[in-house]
Each structure stands twice: as C-alpha cells, then as structure tokens.
Ligand SMILES: Nc1ncnc2c1ncn2[C@@H]1O[C@H](COP(=O)(O)OP(=O)(O)O)[C@@H](O)[C@H]1O
C-alpha cells in the first residue's frame with residue numbers, strides 16, 4: 374500500500390509539472406470554451422424562440438451538456454496518451470525502471486501506483502471540463518444530479534483509457550510509438566464498441582451489446598447510475614491494470 | 628551472504644555468463660574484475676533480481692532471489708551501470724523517494740537520507756535538481772541511493788566509471804570506509820580499482836571465472852617469475868640464445884630494449900649477463916622490473932586462465 378502511494382505521488386508530481394500537460398490542458402480549455410459558449414448562445418436563442426411559440430421548455434442538460442460531455446470524452450482520448458506514455462516507457466529508457474524492479478515491492482505495486490498517478494492527472498482534465506456546465510449554475514436552472522451522474526460516467530470512462538494506455542506504454546520503450554499505439558487503442562475502443570453490430574448469434578449480440586462503452590456512458594448521462602455499468606467499467610480497468618502487471622513482471626524474464 | 632550456483636544467462640543465442648559459482652561472505656569487499664563484455668553487469672542484475680537467469684540459483688542471506696524476491700531486495704542496495712536517477716527530481720526528494728520504496732521505517736527516513744548525503748558528500752547540491760548536476764555528482768547520487776536504506780549488501784556496478792581522477796579517489800575512499808558496515812561487491816574493468824578497495828577478487832572473462840583469490844595471494848602467485856629490462860647494442864645476436872636458455876620464460880624485443888621474463892633464480896640472471904658480455908653484444912643497461920597486477924590480469928584474461 375505504501376509502495377503504491379510512494380510511486381503514485383512521485384509520478385503524479387512529474388506529470389503535473391510537465392509542459393506537455395499544460396499544453397494539452399490549454400488546447401482542451403480553448404476548444405471546450407469555444408464550443409460551449411457557441412452552444413449556450415444557440416440554446417438560449419432556440420429556447421426563447423420555443424418559449425415564445427408556447428412550446429415545451431428545452432432542457433439544457435441534453436441540448437448543451439450532452440454535446441459538451443461528448444467533447445470532453447473526445448479530447449481526453451487524445452490527451453491521456455500524451456500523459457500516460459511517460460509512466461512506463463520513459464522509465465524503461467532512462468533506467469529508473471530498474472530501480473523499481475530491484476526495490477522490495479511487487480509488480481502489482483508498480484502497476485497500481487502508476488495507474489493511480491495517471492488517473493489522478495486525468496481527473497484534472499475532467500474537473501476543468503465540468504467547470505463549464507457547473508459555471509452555468511449561476512444563471513441556468515438544471516438538475517445537478519444529472520450533471521454529477523454524467524461526471525461519474527466520464528470519470529469511469531477515462532479510468533478505462535488510463536488503464537488501456539498504461540498497458541500500451543508498458544509494452545514499448547519508444548515514447549512516440551507508445552503515444553500512437555495509445556491513441557489508436559482509445560479510438561478503436563470508443564468506435565468499435567459503438568453498437569450497431571449484429572450477428573446471428575444471440576449470445577454474441579448480448580455480449581457485444583454489453584461491451585458498448587458509449588451505451589454505458591449514455592446511461593450515466595441520462596442520470597441512471599446502474600451498478601452493472603459501474604461494475605462493467607471497473608472490470609475493464611481491472612483487466613488492463615492486470616495485463617500491465619503481467620508485462621511488468623515479465624520484464625524480468627527477457 | 629551471497630551464494631551463486633551454476634549461474635548461466637543467455638541473451639537469445641549469446642552466452643553472457645556460463646555456469647558461474649562463487650560465494651561472498653558477510654562483511655567482505657569483493658572485486659568483480661573483467662574486461663568489457665565479460666558478464667559483470669549481467670551477473671549483478673541477476674543477483675539484484677532485476678533479471679532472471681537462464682539457469683542456476685542465487686541465494687542472498689539464505690533467500691532465493693526468485694522465490695523470495697522481497698526478502699532479498701530488502702537487503703540489497705544496488706548501483707546499476709547508469710545511476711537510476713529521475714532527472715526532474717531534487718536530490719533530497721529523490722533519496723527520500725528511494726528510502727520509501729525500500730520500505731525504510733518512516734521515522735528513520737530523514738536521518739538515513741541525511742546520512743547518505745553526508746557519506747557521499749552531497750550536502751552542497753542536496754537542494755538541486757538532478758538534471759543540473761555533473762556526471763560525477765549524479766554518480767554520487769546513485770551511490771547515495773544504494774546506501775540510503777542502510778542495506779546489509781551493496782552491489783556497485785562500475786562505481787567510478789566516467790569520473791575524473793579526483794572524484795575517483797573520493798569514491799574509492801568512500802568504498803573503503805564502508806568496510807565492516809556492509810558486504811560489498813563491486814565490478815570494474817580497471818585493475819587499480821580493486822587494488823585500491825578490495826580484499827578479494829573474482830576475475831571473470833567471457834562469462835567465466837578465470838581466477839578467484841585474495842589480492843595478496845594473486846600477486847604472490849605471479850611473483851615466482853620476474854622480469855629483467857635490458858638495453859643492448861647488438862640485439863639480434865643474442866635473442867635466439869636467450870630464448871633457449873634454461874630459466875627464461877619469454878623474451879620481448881623493442882629496438883634496443885628487451886624484456887626478459889625468467890624464473891626468478893639468481894643463477895639465471897648471472898647466465899643472462901654472462902651470455903651478453905661474452906657475446907660482446909654491448910650491454911648498456913640491466914635492471915629488474917616489477918610484474919604488476921596489470922600483467923597478471925592481461926595474462927589471465929588473454930590466455931584463458933592459469934592453473
Ligand atoms: N540486453 C542484452 N541483449 C543481448 N546481449 C547482451 C545484453 N546485455 C549484455 N549483452 C551481452 O552479454 C555480454 C555480457 O555483457 P555485460 O554483462 O554487460 O558485461 P560487462 O558488464 O562485464 O561489460 C556481452 O557480450 C554483451 O554484449
């Protein structure tokens with residue numbers, strides 16, 4: 374436990390002081406604020422028109438925040454690799470990985486410590502991303518509960534990216550290769566499991582349906598925090614952290 | 628303390644070390660001497676649990692490195708070939724981090740970090756970032772890192788490589804000062820290093836141990852033969868005769884100069900000088916020269932061992 378925290382703290386400090394982190398966060402903030410302001414404007418225009426015509430009141434959560442959450446997800450797909458690639462591949466290159474391997478700690482400590490560091494950093498992106506909808510609390514009336522549920526969903530989804538990218542970073546020494554591999558994996562994870570697949574096999578369909586990340590995330594965005602979705606995300610995270618642990622352990626045997 | 632049994636490591640097809648066997652007793656300072664590529668680093672990586680062997684076993688304090696790695700790693704401080712430092716950390720923070728990794732008792736961390744800094748003379752740079760330090764200082768941070776958990780065993784892979792002479796002297800002094808407190812295994816490809824610091828040497832070449840003895844007895848083992856340094860005006864006439872003479876083991880000629888190795892008997896010296904004078908070859912100089920460890924080392928590693 375102590376070893377996990379020791380590694381997590383050190384890595385987090387390195388990540389949070391790297392120029393790349395600030396650069397990506399700056400890009401994200403720029404894109405988010407630009408798109409968010411535009412959709413807020415459009416929303417207010419359209420909702421006032423709808424009100425004037427005596428129509429139903431429009432829900433800001435679905436019209437504005439839904440898109441924004443999609444955009445958070447999209448940018449995180451590209452930013453997480455930029456951070457996580459440093460977690461293992463850089464250490465292998467500089468030789469500090471040997472220090473971890475020859476310390477009285479387990480491969481599980483190493484994998485979990487590094488995961489925790491990457492996850493804590495990812496939370497910063499998400500927090501900044503959610504500042505935009507939270508900021509509208511001042512002048513718009515909406516359900517905070519829905520927003521918090523969505524946030525939980527995004528946090529879990531991001532946890533999956535971090536785990537996947539950590540695994541990719543453990544397999545290569547080249548940072549460039551690592552970052553490319555991570556982005557490809559993230560994008561395919563997101564788009565491959567978009568749903569719409571159908572085969573003649575019912576069981577396979579059910580399995581594929583359950584593997585739809587977008588569907589699970591969608592549940593959270595619609596405010597339903599289901600145990601099965603939480604378990605789904607956590608088990609995917611567990612799976613990739615476990616794979617990372619295996620790679621770390623096998624580093625000794627080559 | 629350390630017991631290496633039938634240790635073999637292959638990198639693919641390439642044999643890096645081949646069936647090594649040796650022991651290191653508690654409190655000893657042992658030098659692991661061999662030319663580049665001999666397999667020193669490979670052996671050390673296996674002892675420290677960085678790498679698994681292809682065959683064989685390593686016991687540290689009775690614990691098998693691959694059965695109970697945690698027990699073994701608790702007892703070892705290791706300086707790899709390149710100091711495993713994080714460039715973006717401050718020296719003191721880095722040492723504290725390593726102490727935490729090594730599982731040092733929380734209450735002792737501060738004290739042990741201070742002690743490691745003191746021992747390696749890092750006081751002046753302890754608040755500097757490692758990337759701004761010179762190679763010599765980074766190497767010292769590497770040694771401090773190995774010392775910080777106050778381990779029973781220190782494994783130092785070429786601790787003075789790449790340092791200037793003054794720094795080398797300092798590090799050697801430091802290693803000598805560890806005598807009695809730690810069991811030390813250090814590797815090197817330069818002889819003066821072991822002469823300066825070690826009590827016992829293991830000489831390794833092409834993955835195999837070619838000699839293993841105390842420094843003193845290795846030197847005396849070679850003392851049987853001695854060397855005469857000669858300068859002669861007409862060299863050619865006497866080479867053949869010297870080579871055939873009883874007691875002479877080898878003759879090397881370089882212009883007017885000649886190095887003659889012989890069995891150490893005074894009679895042989897007398898015969899050599901008689902031969903040259905009688906031949907009227909023009910003896911200009913004759914004196915004894917020491918055969919240093921350097922020559923022993925070269926012989927051991929080039930002829931594939933003595934026995
Ligand atoms: N990772 C590796 N892959 C392949 N061969 C290696 C590797 N590391 C070392 N070797 C080879 O193994 C032999 C022993 O290397 P090493 O243990 O580093 O020797 P030393 O430390 O005595 O210089 C050398 O011939 C070296 O080329």
Ligand SMILES: [Mg+2]
Pocket residue numbers: 664667668669708784785
């Ligand atoms: Mg070496």
